[in-house]
Amino acid sequence: MAKKTFVGGVHPYEGKEFTEKKAIEKLPLPQRVAIPLQQHIGAPAKALVEKGQEVKAGEKIAEASGFVSVPIHSSISGKVKGIEKVNHPVSGRGEAIVIESDGEDNWVETIRFEENYLELDSKEMLERIKDAGIAGLGGATFPTHVKLSPPPDKKIDTVILNGAECEPYLTADHRLMLEHADDIVAGLRIIMKILNVQQGIIGIEDNKPDAIEVMRKAVKDFNNIQVYVFPVKYPQGAEKQMIKAALNREVPSGGLPMDVGVVVQNVGTAKAMYEAVAYHKPLTHRVVTVTGAAVNEPKNVLVPIGTMFEDVVAFCGGMKESAGKIVMGGPMMGLAQPNLQVPVVKGTSGILILEEHEAHVPAEDPCIACGRCVEVCPMHLLPTTLQILVEHENYTEAERLHIMDCIECGSCSYICPSNRRLVQGIRLGKRKILEARRKAG
Ligand code: SF4
Ligand code: SF4
Incomplete structure (x- = not known):
């Protein structure tokens, strides 16, 4: 019997062989974590701790600031060094509670x-x-x-x-x-x-x-x-x-x-x-796949949230000299990172490091109207038309053609023989529309 599926989609190189047989390993206690206040969709959490305060692992260090928000808990025990602006893997820069480990890994007593x-x-x-x-x-x-x-x-x-x-x-x-x-x-x-x-x-x-x-x-x-x-x-x-x-x-x-x-x-x-x-255990750790041809020892690692990518990658033998691109997540929907000085957040499913030659992005050519992007779009959209509408700032027409239904899966960009930056253009269009909606109240 044919297995159930959906219409559209693509078959990129799977790359699972690097880590699928690697049992989850626990990262040794990091010396320091930087736990961002914004790690979820919605309002950022509000810090409850101040510089110099001692905290235990599992202790609430920031509270939710609305219904669509979540509290944040410390992933290690130690001393709060401050609330600082640090690199953020999604927004680029953001406030984080920086905690220095006491080397003890003391947990709150409420977990039972x-x-x-x-x-x-x-x-x-x-x-x-x-x-x-x-x-x-x-x-x-x-x-x-x-x-x-x-x-x-x-x-x-x-x-x-x-x-x-x-x-x-x-x-x-x-x-x-x-x-x-x-x-x-x-x-x-x-x-x-x-x-x-x-x-x-x-x-x-x-x-x-x-x-x-x-x-x-x-x-x-x-x-x-x-x-x-x-x-x-x-x-x-x-x-x-x-x-x-x-x-x-x-x-x-x-x-x-x-x-x-x-x-x-x-x-x-x-x-x-x-x-x-x-x-009663709060979310303080997550499993991160550290993978790619430019990682010396790819692994699945249980990581305290707030640990720097640098520490996680070091546990995996470090990067090879051939490293060309760092991505949080996978190659289709992941976010490129400028360096490894970014903290693991609740949404960090993977750290992918590609080699220079894999990271090369070919130049865009004109659209040849082959229709492949339309065939593969799982949301039945017209990616090439949407990209052109965004280029012309015709957001009204883009909305009429359901641009907001795009799930940003990147299938259209992946399949395009002309290397059109389709998902990037559509993502920009969605952002502009959301900004306009927010301004209009
Ligand atoms: S990124 Fe958007 S437009 Fe492109 S294939 Fe995915 S859902 Fe369709
Ligand atoms: S896949 Fe690329 S070349 Fe083909 S129609 Fe879409 S944008 Fe044009």
Whole structure:
């Protein structure tokens, strides 16, 4: 039987072989962390600590400054050196709480296992998730408690856990499924309870047969949870594409998964939710895939949030002289970084270091109207037309052609024989439209 999928998409080089067989290793305690106040979509957190203050690992050091915001916790124990402007992997520059380690790794005493966690009421579960500072670990970093609080008129009937990890090179979710399958399933059951949902699906691409087997074993006692296998195709892990492939439901233009009765969460986020609800454990660490031909020893590493890329890459044997480009995330949706002096944030799924020759960006040629970008666009957009409209600052027409539905997957740019900077142009257009909307109030 043909496996379920979506229309469009591309097949870039997978690059998973660098790290897919590497078990997660714990990074030795860093000497210093710089924990940014903005690590999630929404309002930045507000610092609760001051220079000179001693903190423990797991201690809340910044509070949420609104409903669409999350608190931040220290990932090490030590002394606050100050609140400083540091490099930020997403915004370029931002405020961070800088903490120097005491070399002890002392944790708050509140982290403890509660046997009956599944008997807690949904409100208490949600409260613990909110207090733990969890934001989508797949890279989107949307506050998880907000996603789990749909308005009463949106009836959710299915939760999908996203284990596709379709972005090339990244293997953090793959390893989490192999090494922490039961915790992930426990997280899924918590989400299903919060949303009062009877159907749970775990979606995995068929390039991870070992993870499929392990997850199938982990769900065998739960009749309402199934593992779905999807063919390898980028961007299979995008929310709307996963919903289409799993349930044949189409999220409407401008809509959200909840409009078709679905909530999608990443497998790593589910594990973090389990730890928050069952252990009162805040989100202080994440698994980062450190990979690429220019890394000496590619690995999957459990990293305290706020650790500099430099320290994480040093643990992986450092960079080769042939290094040409540093990316946070994968090659399709990742963000290029000027150097390794940037901290790991909640959305850092990977640190990819490409060799000089791989990083070379060919010159743009004129569009030859081949239509390939249109064929591969998973959102059924007209990438070349949208790019031209943005170039001409015709944002009204671009909006009419649904530019805001672009998920910035980069499939159009990847396939274009003329190397048109399609996704870059579209991203710029979306930013201009959002700025104009904000100004108009
Ligand atoms: S237009 Fe947007 S959604 Fe479509 S392929 Fe390009 S980046 Fe992806
Ligand atoms: S893929 Fe490139 S060359 Fe082909 S139509 Fe799209 S923009 Fe033009």
